[in-house]
Amino acid sequence: MQADFRGSTALVTGGTRGIGRALVDAFADAGANVAFTYRSSSDTAAALVDTLDEQGTEALSLQGDVADLETAQAHVDAVLDRWGTLDVLVNNAGITRDGLMLRMTEDDWDDVIDTNLKGAFNFCKAAYMPMMRQQSGTIVNISSVVGTTGNAGQTNYAASKAGIVGFSKSLAKELGSRNVTVNVVAPGYVQTDMTDELDADTHESILDAVPLDRLAEPDEIADAVLFLASPAADYITGHVLHVNGGLSM
Ligand code: NDP
Numbered sequence: 132m133q134a135d136f137r138g139s140t141a142l143v144t145g146g147t148r149g150i151g152r153a154l155v156d157a158f159a160d161a162g163a164n165v166a167f168t169y170r171s172s173s174d175t176a177a178a179l180v181d182t183l184d185e186q187g188t189e190a191l192s193l194q195g196d197v198a199d200l201e202t203a204q205a206h207v208d209a210v211l212d213r214w215g216t217l218d219v220l221v222n223n224a225g226i227t228r229d230g231l232m233l234r235m236t237e238d239d240w241d242d243v244i245d246t247n248l249k250g251a252f253n254f255c256k257a258a259y260m261p262m263m264r265q266q267s268g269t270i271v272n273i274s275s276v277v278g279t280t281g282n283a284g285q286t287n288y289a290a291s292k293a294g295i296v297g298f299s300k301s302l303a304k305e306l307g308s309r310n311v312t313v314n315v316v317a318p319g320y321v322q323t324d325m326t327d328e329l330d331a332d333t334h335e336s337i338l339d340a341v342p343l344d345r346l347a348e349p350d351e352i353a354d355a356v357l358f359l360a361s362p363a364a365d366y367i368t369g370h371v372l373h374v375n376g377g378l379s380m
């Protein structure tokens with residue numbers, strides 16, 4: 132994605148691995164100042180900041196649990212203290228705790244909803260006033276194809292990802308008059324640690340169902356996010372951009 136984000140500040144939750152890491156790299160390559168959050172990968176986060184520094188990107192790593200509202204507020208405040216603006220927020224951090232409903236525990240449910248859905252709420256709430264005051268900003272929330280299609284063994288995850296869609300469309304309606312856009316990217320299956328956990332049979336059946344016959348690379352999801360965050364998408368809000376190789380049409 133050839134977008135110019137020089138002078139802009141992007142905050143990516145869950146930036147140490149997978150799609151989040153691809154997002155950090157993409158925004159850095161496009162010239163943005165980049166802040167990213169993570170939960171536990173401190174060494175990876177420190178190494179990533181060093182790499183970005185060497186490349187000439189101003190970078191900030193922020194440790195904490197996205198499920199905690201005070202943490203989200205502190206992270207947004209840290210970005211504002213450092214750069215004065217928050218132009219792009221990407222709510223990417225997410226987890227799975229898969230299992231048939233029969234065996235799913237209350238903790239499995241709560242952990243996934245708290246991280247994937249409440250996490251996005253927390254960061255949007257923290258960014259709400261600053262972006263309103265700026266009269267500019269763009270938020271991209273990461274959903275999933277299973278938020279639309281459903282998936283046996285993922286009632287918690289699918290609920291969180293479907294929730295992201297209704298949440299984002301509602302927020303888009305609240306913030307539109309302030310020149311703040313809110314959109315969703317819904318990936319299909321992407322080659323990351325999350326999908327590395329899938330067994331060979333599941334992997335095979337996914338490939339059978341994907342017309343493009345492969346998983347996505349993380350940077351292909353980042354491309355879609357950068358498009359929605361770029362000036363080329365200034366008149367797009369409340370949109371769900373499916374990036375799934377044709378898995379669901
Ligand atoms: P990964 O498991 O590879 O990386 C997850 C990232 O989120 C890590 O940086 C991790 O930090 C961070 N994270 C997880 N939980 C928390 C938390 N509670 N607080 C703060 N940070 C947290 O995930 P993916 O790259 O595969 O997925 C990224 C997003 O894309 C998720 O929302 C996922 O649901 C969605 N998605 C992924 C698909 C896929 O096929 N991979 C398909 C569709 C959607 P740390 O390293 O410290 O643990």
